[in-house]
Amino acid sequence: MTDTLAPIAVRxxxxxxxxxPAAELGLTWRAMAPADVDGVTALMVRGQEADGLPYRTSAAEVAQELEGDWRDVARDTLLGLDDTGTPRAVARVDTSPGDRRVVRAFVEGAVDPAWRGRGIGRALVAWAQARARQVLAASGKELPARIVTFVDDATPDAVRLYRAAGFTPIRYYTHMRRSLDVALPDVPDVDGLRVVPWAPELDDAVRVAHNEVFADHWGSEPRTPEQWARSKAMFAPTWSFVALDDAGEVVGYAVSGRYEEDWPAAGYPSGYTELLGVRRAWRGRRVAVALLTAVMRAYAADGMRYAELEVDTANPSGAHGLYADLGYEVAHSSTMLSIEL
Structure with missing residues (x-):
């Protein structure tokens, strides 16, 4: 523990x-259950439609958020139901069990557009922040602590809501896309390296490589095997690739997701590169270019119109410039807000 930090249970x-939340808000409150997945998905989609966002939550994503031995769904989720039993508000607190440098509690929530403006959003944020503090204290990790949320920049009311509750913008992200109608570059040859399709037997080695690659990235923490396995709701194995050296060791990877629910809202089908990384010893040798071009060609072969990804605007590896050089352009953006403890 850092000498200047008070014990986390105090801090x-x-x-x-x-x-x-108060009964006067007009909703009945309880924890989420697996049977609520479809109702919560519909709630999230109603909000995204009202806010004009270019993506939609899927039932698979909501179901995934209820899985994992590290999660306490009974205490870390909150669902608000109206008199008909329809979900009108939801909040959730989550943790990352592999945290080693900063222990984090992630909060998120949504309110049905027809129920906004009644104070429900403020009540959800207050509930989530209080529960997040309990979760952080219970971790027992004597580390700097962070309560964090992500807000799309197209929803300024949500930003104001979190800021009023003490959250401060701390990091900014851009969602970039690249038209696949434009001629694609060839996959470059890199001496001592081959790019191969993802395979199950490579999966844990990719996880280990990812933890190493992102060890020097702000806000990144190691992913445990279970956490890694529980993050594959939208995983697209045929759009994912691994770079191997002559000894068969993983030196880079591109992991893709297939978010079909987003396509009607965005107006086009796309492939999404969720993770891209290259081990330090191989950086500067066009490994990332080889992986991204392989990914883009796989998307195009399946009829996708765009390749998409998200990047931290302060990424230390120069990723933003790499993507721009390959033809990626900014489509929209989001902000991470946090309470630093």
Whole structure:
């Protein structure tokens, strides 16, 4: 523990109890259950439609958020139901069990557009922040702590809501896309390296490589095997590739997702590169270019119109410039807001 830090159980000031939002808000509150997946998905989609966002939450993504031994769904989720039993508000707190440098609690929530403007959003943020403090204290990790959320920049009301609750913008992200109608570059040859399709037997080696690659990236923490396995709801194996050296060791990877629910909202089908990384010893040798061009060609072969990805605007590896050189352009953006403890 850093000498200047008070014990985490003191520093995060966890409340003894986390009360439910007031009954006067007009909703009945309880934890989420697997049977709520479709209702919560529909709630999320109603909000995204009202906000004009170019993506839609899928039932598979919502279901995935209820899985994992490190999650306490009964205490870390909150669902608000109207008199008909329809979900009108939801909030969730999550953790990352592999955190080693900063222990984090992630919060998110949504309110049905027809129920906004009644104070429900403020109540959800208050509930989530209180529960996040309990989760951080219970971690027992004597590390700097962070309560964090991500907000699309097209929803300024949500940004104001979190800022009013003490959250501060700390990091900025751009969602970039590249038209696949434009001529694609050839996959460059890199001496001592071959790019191969993802295979199950390579999966854990890719996880280990990812943890190493992102060890020097702000906000990145190691992923445990279970956490890695529980993050594949939208995984597209035929669009994912691995770079191997002559000894068969993983030196780079491009992991893709297939988000078909987004396509009607965006107006086009796309492939999404969720993770891209190259081990330090191989950086500067066009390994990332080889992986991205392989990915783009796979997307195009399946009839996709765009390749998409997201990048931290302060990424230390120069990724933003790499993507721009390959023809990626900014499509929209988001902000990470946090309370640093």
């Amino acid at each position: 995060v000031a966890p409340p003894t109890d986390v009360p439910l």
